Amino acid sequence: xxxxxxxxxxxxxxxxxxxxxxxxxxxxxxxxxxxxxxxxxxxxxxxxxxxxxxxxxxxxxxxxxxxxxxxxxxxxxxxxxxxxxxxxxxxxxxxxxxxxxxxxxxxxxxxxxxxxxxxxxxxxxxxxxxxxxxxxxxxxxxxxxxxxxxxxxxxxxxxxxxxxxxxxxxxxxxxxxxxxxxxxxxxxxxxxxxxxxxxxxxxxxxxxxxxxxxxxxxxxxxxxxxxxxxxxxxxxxxxxxxxxxxxxxxxxxxxxxxxxxxxxxxxxxxxxxxxxxxxxxxxxxxxxxxxxxxxxxxxxxxxxxxxxxxxxxxxxxxxxxxxxxxxxxxxxxxxxxxxxxxxxxxxxxxxxxxxxxxxxxxxxxxxxxxxx
Amino acid sequence: xxxxxxxxxxxxxxxxxxxxxxxxxxxxxxxxxxxxxxxxxxxxxxxxxxxxxxxxxxxxxxxxxxxxxxxxxxxxxxxxxxxxxxxxxxxxxxxxxxxxxxxxxxxxxxxxxxxxxxxxxxxxxxxxxxxxxxxxxxxxxxxxxxxxxxxx
Amino acid sequence: xxxxxxxxxxxxxxxxxxxxxxxxxxxxxxxxxxxxxxxxxxxxxxxxxxxxxxxxxxxxxxxxxxxxxxxxxxxxxxxxxxxxxxxxxxxxxxxxxxxxxxxxxxxxxxxxxxxxxxxxxxxxxxxxxxxxxxxxxxxxxxxxxxxxxxxxxxxxxxxxxxxxxxxxxxxxxxxxxxxxxxxxxxxxxxxxxxxxxxxxxxxxxxxxxxxxxxxxxxxxxxxxxxxxxxxxxxxxxxxxxxxxxxxxxxxxxxxxxxxxxxxxxxxxxxxxxxxxxxxxxxxxxxxxxxxxxxxxxxxxxxxxxxxxxxxxxxxxxxxxxxxxxxxx
Numbered sequence: 001x002x003x004x005x006x007x008x009x010x011x012x013x014x015x016x017x018x019x020x021x022x023x024x025x026x027x028x029x030x031x032x033x034x035x036x037x038x039x040x041x042x043x044x045x046x047x048x049x050x051x052x053x054x055x056x057x058x059x060x061x062x063x064x065x066x067x068x069x070x071x072x073x074x075x076x077x078x079x080x081x082x083x084x085x086x087x088x089x090x091x092x093x094x095x096x097x098x099x100x101x102x103x104x105x106x107x108x109x110x111x112x113x114x115x116x117x118x119x120x121x122x123x124x125x126x127x128x129x130x131x132x133x134x135x136x137x138x139x140x141x142x143x144x145x146x147x148x149x150x151x152x153x154x155x156x157x158x159x160x161x162x163x164x165x166x167x168x169x170x171x172x173x174x175x176x177x178x179x180x181x182x183x184x185x186x187x188x189x190x191x192x193x194x195x196x197x198x199x200x201x202x203x204x205x206x207x208x209x210x211x212x213x214x215x216x217x218x219x220x221x222x223x224x225x226x227x228x229x230x231x232x233x234x235x236x237x238x239x240x241x242x243x244x245x246x247x248x249x250x251x252x253x254x255x256x257x258x259x260x261x262x263x264x265x266x267x268x269x270x271x272x273x274x275x276x277x278x279x280x281x282x283x284x285x286x287x288x289x290x291x292x293x294x295x296x297x298x299x300x301x302x303x304x305x306x307x308x309x310x311x312x313x314x315x316x317x318x319x320x321x322x323x324x325x326x327x328x329x330x331x332x333x334x335x336x337x338x339x340x341x342x343x344x345x346x347x348x349x350x351x352x353x354x355x356x357x358x359x360x361x362x363x364x365x366x367x368x369x370x371x372x
Numbered sequence: 373x374x375x376x377x378x379x380x381x382x383x384x385x386x387x388x389x390x391x392x393x394x395x396x397x398x399x400x401x402x403x404x405x406x407x408x409x410x411x412x413x414x415x416x417x418x419x420x421x422x423x424x425x426x427x428x429x430x431x432x433x434x435x436x437x438x439x440x441x442x443x444x445x446x447x448x449x450x451x452x453x454x455x456x457x458x459x460x461x462x463x464x465x466x467x468x469x470x471x472x473x474x475x476x477x478x479x480x481x482x483x484x485x486x487x488x489x490x491x492x493x494x495x496x497x498x499x500x501x502x503x504x505x506x507x508x509x510x511x512x513x514x515x516x517x518x519x520x521x522x523x524x
Numbered sequence: 525x526x527x528x529x530x531x532x533x534x535x536x537x538x539x540x541x542x543x544x545x546x547x548x549x550x551x552x553x554x555x556x557x558x559x560x561x562x563x564x565x566x567x568x569x570x571x572x573x574x575x576x577x578x579x580x581x582x583x584x585x586x587x588x589x590x591x592x593x594x595x596x597x598x599x600x601x602x603x604x605x606x607x608x609x610x611x612x613x614x615x616x617x618x619x620x621x622x623x624x625x626x627x628x629x630x631x632x633x634x635x636x637x638x639x640x641x642x643x644x645x646x647x648x649x650x651x652x653x654x655x656x657x658x659x660x661x662x663x664x665x666x667x668x669x670x671x672x673x674x675x676x677x678x679x680x681x682x683x684x685x686x687x688x689x690x691x692x693x694x695x696x697x698x699x700x701x702x703x704x705x706x707x708x709x710x711x712x713x714x715x716x717x718x719x720x721x722x723x724x725x726x727x728x729x730x731x732x733x734x735x736x737x738x739x740x741x742x743x744x745x746x747x748x749x750x751x752x753x754x755x756x757x758x759x760x761x762x763x764x765x766x767x768x769x770x771x772x773x774x775x776x777x778x779x780x781x782x783x784x785x786x787x788x789x790x791x792x793x794x795x796x797x798x799x800x801x802x803x804x805x806x807x808x809x810x811x812x813x814x815x816x817x818x819x820x821x822x823x824x825x826x827x828x829x830x831x832x833x834x835x836x837x838x839x840x841x842x843x844x845x846x847x848x849x850x851x852x
Contacts, residue, residue, distance in 0.1 A: 015658050023746045037662060037823070064445035067483035126746045128737060128820025131394060134562035138403055145415075152419035152497070158483035166484065167417065194393045199383035200738055200818050203825050353662070354747045354822055380833060387818065394561045394817040404564040 012040050015353075019048045023126055023357040026367030030344070030360075037352045042345050046371055053372045057320075057331035062088050062298050063162065065331075070156040072335060073369040076115035077157050078108045078147075079311030083318045085160040086241055087307035091300045091320070092162070099287045100164040101243045106177070106280040107147065107159065109273040113184070114143040115312035116270050119364050123263070124195055126361040127204055132195050139187050146176050162298055163291030177281055181274050188270060196267065205260035209359030211347050212257055219346075220339040223314025224269065225363055228262035230255040235310035246283070247276045259362040266364070299326055313337050313364055337363070338370045419482045420498040424473060424519045432519055433494035436470045440486035440495060448479035449486060470516065477503070477511040532617075532628060539616035546773045547766035548578035550808065557809065558816045588758035593655060596755065600654030605756065605763035608647035611640035612770035619777050620695045622787040622797040633694040634682060637778060638675070641733060644771060645671035648735075648742055648752050651764070655755035663751035666823050667742030670732060673827055674739075677834040678729035681722045684838070684845050685709055685782045688716055698786030705790040710783040716845045723783045725838050727807075730775035732826070734768065737815040741823055776807035 018029035027048035033041040053072065057065050062084075069084050070077035082104055089096055117140040121133030144154045150173050151159040151166065159166050195201055216226045226233055234251040236244045252268035254261035300322035308317040314336025321330040340363045348356040405412055414420075422440075424432045436453035452472030457464045487495050505511065552567065552574065559566025567574035592601055618633040620626035630636055645668050652664020686692055688709065689700045701707050709716075710723045732739040743751035753764045780786055780803040787800040821829070 013658065022749065034658075037666075060445055063485065064443070066485075067445055067481040071481075124819055128740070128744070128746060129818055130558070131397075131562050131816050134564065135397070138563065149415040149417060152415075152417040152484065153482060156481070158481070158485075161488075166488070190393060194390050194817075195819075197386045198390050198818065199386045200821050200825070202386075204819065204822055352823070354744070357747050390817050391813060394813065397563060398557075398560050398813075400563055402560075402563055402565050406565065406568075 011035060017353075017357075019045075023360065024367070025122060025365065028341075028365065028367045028370070032353070032356075034353070037354075039348050039351050039353060039356055042348050042356070044341060044345055048371065049368050050371045051368075054331050054333055057333075058328050061326045062300070062328070065327075066160070067156070067158045070158055071368065072333070072372060073115075073311065073313060073337075073366045074155050075118050075366055076111050076312035077155065078104075078111040078159065079309055080316055081157065081160045082108050082242070083307050083309040083311075083316050085162055086309065087305055087318055087320060088162050088298060088300070090307065091303070091305045091322070092295065092298050094163045094291050094294055096163060096291055097288045098243070098285050099168075100289045100291075102280050102284050103165055103169055103289065104160060105243050105247070106169075106277055106284075107150065109276045109280070110143050110147060110177070111157075112312045113270055113273045113277075114140045114147075116266050116273075117143075119266065119312075120191065120195075123361045123364075124201075127201065127358055129195070129201075132191065135187070135190070135194075139184060142176075142180050142183070146173055146180065149173060149176075161290070163294040165289045168289045174281055174284070177277060181278055184270075184274055188267070191267070196264070202260065204355075204358055205258065205263060205362070206256075207258050207260075208355045209259040209262075209347060209351070209362060210257050211343055215343060215346065219342050221314070221343055222336050222339065223310070223312075223364075224262050224265040225314065225340045225343065227251065227253050227265045228362075229257045233315075235308050235315050239308060241307070241309060243280075244276075247279050249275050249279075259359055262362045262364075297326060299324060300328075308334075311336060313366065313369070314340060333372055335369050335372060337365050338372075341365055341370055414499045414501065418497065418499055418501070419484055420500045421475060421477050421480060421482075421503070421513065422486060422495045422515070423498045423522075424515045425494050425496050426519055426523060430523045432470050432473070432516065433492055434470045434473065435492055435494070436468050437491070439489045439491065443485045443489040445483060445485065446479040446481055448476040450474040450476075473515040475513040475515055477513055478508060535617060535628060536613070540613050543613050543616055543770040543773070544766065547769035548582060550769040550772065551581070551765070552578050553808075554812050554815075557812045561813070561816045582762065585759050585762040590758050590760060591755075593657070593755050596656045597654040600650045601755075602760075604647050604651035604654055605760045605767070607650060608644060608767035609763045609770065611643040611647075612767050612774060615640045615774045616770075618694065619774070620698060620781070620786065621800050623695075625797055626695065629693065629695050632692045634686065634692040634697070634778075637774065638679060638682070641771070641774070642671070642675065644733075644767070647764075647767070651756070652752040655752075657755050659748040659750075660752050660754050663742045663744065663748045663754075666744075667735060667752060670735070670739065670741055670823070670826055673830040674729045674732040674834075677725055677830060677838040678733060680835070680838040680842050681726045681729070682782060684716065684722055684842050687842075687845055687849060688713070694781050694786075698781055698788065701785040702788050705785065705788075708783065708785040708788070716841075716848065718841045718844060719783075722838065722841050723779075725834055725841075726779055726783065728829075728834065730779060731811065731814065732830075734771045734775050734811075736768075736772065736811055738818040738821050739826055740815075740820060741826060744820060772808060772811055773804065776804040776811070779807055780804050 012033045012035050015032045015034045016029065017032055018024040019027040024030065029045040029048065031043045031045055032039050053068050056068055066081060066084065069080040072080050117136040121136030124132040147157065148154045150169050151157045211225065211229050213229045213231050216229050216231055222233065230253060232251060232253045237251055249272045252265050252272065254264055300320065302322055302324045304321050306317060306319045308315050316336055317334035319332040319334070320328045323329040344360055344363065348359060351359065424434055427433045436451050438451050441449045441451050450472065451470070453468045454471045455466050456469050458467055484497070487497065556566040556574070567577040570576040570580055592598055615637045617628050618630050618636055620629060648667040649664045652660040685697065689697045691697060701709055709719055712719045735742045753761055756764060780800060784803050787796055789799050
């Protein structure tokens with residue numbers, strides 16, 4: 001609902017949304033120049049949770065850097081660690097056993113599901129509906145319990161190792177995951193009826209927060225934001241890694257470019273994740289979970305390495321420039337929400353504040369991941 | 373005009389469907405755990421802070437090689453050892469004995485690299501999760517002392 | 525004369541007691557109900573079923589310091605919570621709970637309640653303007669525009685009922701519906717075939733009038749922090765909170781009187797205050813149920829709903845009823 005605004009100079013006021021605001025889910029600050037309820041100009045201000053993760057990567061050995069990566073995006077942490085181990089394994093030439101890769105794919109997809117569930121609940125809460133959050137958290141709890149039984153942690157996992165995994169999955173995990181899949185499918189139907197079909201919800205999202213494909217390319221937006229704008233890009237399909245080519249799954253793409261499209265992309269992605277988990281559990285091969293030949297102290301050859309993975313929020317890239325030492329000469333993290341967030345400044349001009357915050361929720365921002 | 377009325381009709385229908393779902397949820401059992409009164413069993417692989425493992429004599433298994441100290445990403449483990457002469461098969465031998473094992477849990481990120489890097493199986497994760505204090509010093513654990521306390 | 529004065533004083537004290545008790549325990553009921561919908565137990569520590577929670581909350585709120593933000597308009601800031609609570613209590617005076625239990629029945633009881641209900645908007649405006657907070661100002665402006673646009677369909681629907689009954693006296697309106705549920709205004713009669721519709725219209729409007737979800741734009745905690753009472757703490761906040769719940773009771777009572785036959789029993793048996801209470805608490809349960817199901821509407825969605833759907837429909841209903849009354 002963007003309306004043309006005719007402004008007299010000096011008729012606006014500045015509204016500070018955040019850094020402690022319920023809708024920003026963290027410590028993002030948005031400086032909004034407002035004309036009544038309409039936003040004239042918005043400026044996102046970052047830096048409240050900056051922890052120098054890139055610099056830490058340059059001072060620590062590659063193995064010591066592992067726990068850092070799960071602290072970027074605390075909702076979908078496994079995807080980020082996956083990128084790091086894939087890069088190091090490729091650069092150092094470590095062969096990963098197939099079983100380990102399958103388990104990685106299964107756990108990453110479970111984690112993606114947990115992340116999307118949390119986003120779904122919080123997003124509906126942003127719009128004022130509180131109960132779906134509790135239903136989503138209940139489903140998420142099953143995933144967290146499963147992952148805790150395998151990895152030992154509930155949120156900030158440190159599970160993958162160079163060449164394999166920290167420990168193997170047991171039969172309990174496989175059984176629990178198999179039980180979980182039909183349960184989750186039932187829940188997704190419930191969410192579709194309770195939230196997606198709801199007229200109030202539809203009216204709040206449809207046509208709000210238009211982001212064209214061109215704008216996505218300009219800002220480098222990835223993930224559900226780009227796929228909601230009609231860009232068919234998913235790292236799992238376009239630059240396949242790990243064992244993803246062996247799974248049969250679809251990439252949901254919507255062309256409406258509005259908040260509803262982004263919402264639907266994520267809801268469909270949950271179903272696709274379930275499909276991947278189902279196939280992974282069925283195909284799970286036996287064998288070791290750790291590479292047999294693995295150097296004790298990993299040193300990368302001199303060079304420049306990059307690995308992109310599809311995390312819950314979009315394409316996450318990690319680049320390491322190595323000078324042959326035990327730690328990186330330069331380490332760069334390309335976090336997806338950093339690019340996605342910058343769409344907000346441009347796209348929310350002329351919106352009402354409630355639409356703008358509904359739009360911000362559809363970008364699925366996790367602030368520690370933006371700030372790193 | 374037809375769209376106007378069908379909008380109202382479909383909208384009202386979707387609202388009623390939503391209310392039906394919450395109505396059904398109302399009669400389902402409670403799923404939460406009443407935390408201080410009920411607790412759940414921690415999973416076998418739960419990673420709490422580390423603890424030393426004792427051998428048969430109640431002494432720590434640790435030989436103070438310092439692998440954990442070097443592997444730790446945050447530098448939260450401090451080891452100390454003293455050389456003592458002990459009699460083995462009638463001969464005096466020098467042996468390193470652990471004299472200090474401090475864990476600064478405020479820095480620990482629970483990655484588990486210390487346990488993984490230990491070649492002697494001398495440290496393990498505790499299942500302790502009720503760690504809360506307003507005093508920072510409460511998180512500086514003297515693991516040797518804790519081991520002695522556990523033995524008693 | 526003095527006896528009448530005494531009567532009124534006793535009635536007002538009872539009204540305050542009833543309003544305060546309701547406000548306190550409706551918060552408890554809402555928290556328990558919401559918790560059950562979300563499959564958690566809700567407040568259950570203090571007392572059996574957490575029944576001691578409301579008085580303890582009250583003690584907590586009353587013992588807190590009243591903070592007035594720097595630069596706030598002190599008078600408006602202090603007046604606003606009182607203004608939110610007082611009209612709600614005054615409205616109770618004229619609500620007939622049964623044939624005999626009514627503090628002071630008036631010929632124009634309906635009009636009086638609507639007059640007091642409009643003062644709620646003033647309290648919100650004072651609070652928003654007085655607390656010198658941008659979020660509060662935006663919220664209060666929203667709440668006022670919402671109240672203005674929802675009072676119109678609400679009044680038109682009420683007028684339809686008044687036309688059928690021929691009186692604004694709430695007692696007369698109730699008595700006109702006596703003698704079994706088929707006499708209630710909610711069911712279509714010869715003169716007003718669209719009565720179920722106007723019941724729904726009135727219900728939606730009373731949701732919006734009391735600033736309840738999905739129309740809680742004045743609070744909108746995920747957008748405007750806490751809306752018009754962002755800056756209020758201690759009992760100032762408590763009064764707003766109690767005022768909200770007292771307004772809910774009044775909205776439910778009014779709906780009951782206008783459409784559900786007041787204290788009348790569905791089958792003509794044992795009419796009395798218990799039927800009235802049963803009906804209003806069922807309506808309040810629906811309020812709570814709705815709140816914990818739906819997301820919030822937008823301000824323009826809300827105004828569109830009022831001006832494009834509710835007002836045309838209620839006007840149509842009014843004209844139809846007027847025409848049918850003339851014909852038959």
